[in-house]
Amino acid sequence: MTKPSSNFLFPVSYSLFPVSWSLLAVATPSPTLRFHSHKINIFSILRIVRGGKPKTKKLNEKYNKTRIKCKSGEKMQLGIIGLPQSGKTTVYNALTGANIPVGIPSGHMEVHTSVVDVPDMRIDQLEQIYKPKKTVRAKVTFADIGGLDGSAGKAGLPGQMVNQLSGMNGFLHIVRQFENASVPHLAGGVAPLRDIQTMDTDFILNDLVMIERRLEKLREEHRRGVSRPRDVIQNEIDLFERLEATLLEEKPLRHYVFTSEEDKIVASFGFLSRKPQIILFNQSEDQDLIEYTSPHPLTTVVSLPAKLEMDIMALDPEDAALFMDEFGITELGISSLIKVSYDLLNVHSFFTAGEKEVHAWTLRKGGNAREAAGTIHSDMEKGFIRAEVISFADLITYGSTAEARTKGRLRVEGKNYIVEDGDILEIRFNI
Ligand SMILES: Nc1nc2c(ncn2[C@@H]2O[C@H](COP(=O)(O)OP(=O)(O)OP(=O)(O)O)[C@@H](O)[C@H]2O)c(=O)[nH]1
Numbered sequence: 336m337t338k339p340s341s342n343f344l345f346p347v348s349y350s351l352f353p354v355s356w357s358l359l360a361v362a363t364p365s366p367t368l369r370f371h372s373h374k375i376n377i378f379s380i381l382r383i384v385r386g387g388k389p390k391t392k393k394l395n396e397k398y399n400k401t402r403i404k405c406k407s408g409e410k411m412q413l414g415i416i417g418l419p420q421s422g423k424t425t426v427y428n429a430l431t432g433a434n435i436p437v438g439i440p441s442g443h444m445e446v447h448t449s450v451v452d453v454p455d456m457r458i459d460q461l462e463q464i465y466k467p468k469k470t471v472r473a474k475v476t477f478a479d480i481g482g483l484d485g486s487a488g489k490a491g492l493p494g495q496m497v498n499q500l501s502g503m504n505g506f507l508h509i510v511r512q513f514e515n516a517s518v519p520h521l522a523g524g525v526a527p528l529r530d531i532q533t534m535d536t537d538f539i540l541n542d543l544v545m546i547e548r549r550l551e552k553l554r555e556e557h558r559r560g561v562s563r564p565r566d567v568i569q570n571e572i573d574l575f576e577r578l579e580a581t582l583l584e585e586k587p588l589r590h591y592v593f594t595s596e597e598d599k600i601v602a603s604f605g606f607l608s609r610k611p612q613i614i615l616f617n618q619s620e621d622q623d624l625i626e627y628t629s630p631h632p633l634t635t636v637v638s639l640p641a642k643l644e645m646d647i648m649a650l651d652p653e654d655a656a657l658f659m660d661e662f663g664i665t666e667l668g669i670s671s672l673i674k675v676s677y678d679l680l681n682v683h684s685f686f687t688a689g690e691k692e693v694h695a696w697t698l699r700k701g702g703n704a705r706e707a708a709g710t711i712h713s714d715m716e717k718g719f720i721r722a723e724v725i726s727f728a729d730l731i732t733y734g735s736t737a738e739a740r741t742k743g744r745l746r747v748e749g750k751n752y753i754v755e756d757g758d759i760l761e762i763r764f765n766i
């Protein structure tokens with residue numbers, strides 16, 4: 336199998352600091368700024384800023400096709416996972432604005448859940464055009480899941496933990512890079528690459544246990560040969576053996592390209608190593624980026640100074656604005672992280688827009704107009720007649736639906752039309 340190149344080293348915080356800092360940094364070798372308790376090494380930020388746009392290597396088409404498909408209207412959920420004291424709750428607080436105490440080792444499964452809006456400047460533009468009474472943004476649910484500690488053994492992970500994890504659409508895997516003498520590391524010292532492997536191994540072992548249990552049952556069923564035709568059972572045995580072989584090579588199931596037939600067979604298993612993952616290096620502000628490329632598909636790599644971001648989020652809005660203004664911060668790394676999380680799930684947004692409501696809806700990439708109707712209401716899907724579509728760019732160019740219509744930019748599309756990111760839809764239906 337060729338090595339997938341699905342990841343990119345994306346400094347989430349690259350947009351955090353103004354380019355003028357980089358100019359300053361050229362003239363001043365490694366200066367340090369102090370603000371409140373934050374110590375920011377401009378030189379390391381310079382490297383981030385000058386890194387320019389993230390290296391968004393295209394996800395390998397092959398692996399994209401084999402993703403678990405999201406259902407219409409499904410909640411998009413990301414589980415925040417990582418070894419104890421890696422900073423999961425810190426990231427969760429920064430992402431959701433929650434105020435869960437950090438630094439108290441949970442030691443057992445503890446879950447906090449919050450829904451956050453996906454930042455989208457297009458929604459702001461639609462608001463300006465329609466001045467709606469109500470605005471609804473796309474949403475991602477983050478679940479801070481404590482209790483994983485790299486100890487999955489022959490029995491896999493505890494059942495309650497597996498249930499929790501298998502309900503997620505993907506994972507945000509927090510890897511400790513920060514040094515902090517008062518926060519001891521479970522394994523004795525900070526070693527991010529070792530920790531990534533520990534967590535990978537836990538998921539691989541857990542999936543392996545499930546697969547071996549299933550194989551045992553299937554072989555028994557095959558031996559008896561009463562419940563289903565033997566060739567059907569054998570077909571399943573072959574599939575599970577191929578999955579087993581992948582895992583025994585220490586490869587997560589993200590490496591396995593499922594056909595749609597195979598996908599149906601394993602749909603109920605919720606394999607953990609099959610789910611897409613963001614690896615987040617949780618670094619201190621003065622640490623260098625780790626140049627890491629994951630060997631696994633459907634794996635995105637980012638870096639974030641989580642504690643700094645959490646502290647900014649904890650300031651009251653006026654102080655936060657002042658802080659951000661003073662340092663020319665236009666966008667927190669955390670909002671980029673929400674966007675990266677949304678992208679990880681292979682979904683995008685289409686809009687419905689009017690004076691009553693501007694609404695961003697989430698649809699899997701490649702979803703058609705009928706599925707889009709279904710995300711709004713099942714009646715719309717059932718009674719679908721057609722969709723009237725304007726691209727976001729056209730709406731902005733012509734300033735209103737009516738004007739776009741007179742310019743012939745409103746398209747009438749049927750149920751098989753593949754909805755594009757940013758399309759503004761009006762569904763015609765009859766029930
Ligand atoms: N210096 C520094 N400390 C951090 C950073 N992120 C987290 N910490 C500290 O690390 C400790 C653990 O953080 P938590 O967010 O509670 O970690 P956790 O992964 O949720 O821990 P458990 O739920 O117990 O597994 C806290 O004392 C944090 O203040 C960081 O970026 N820099």
Ligand SMILES: [Mg+2]
Pocket residue numbers: 423424425441479481
């Ligand atoms: Mg925690």
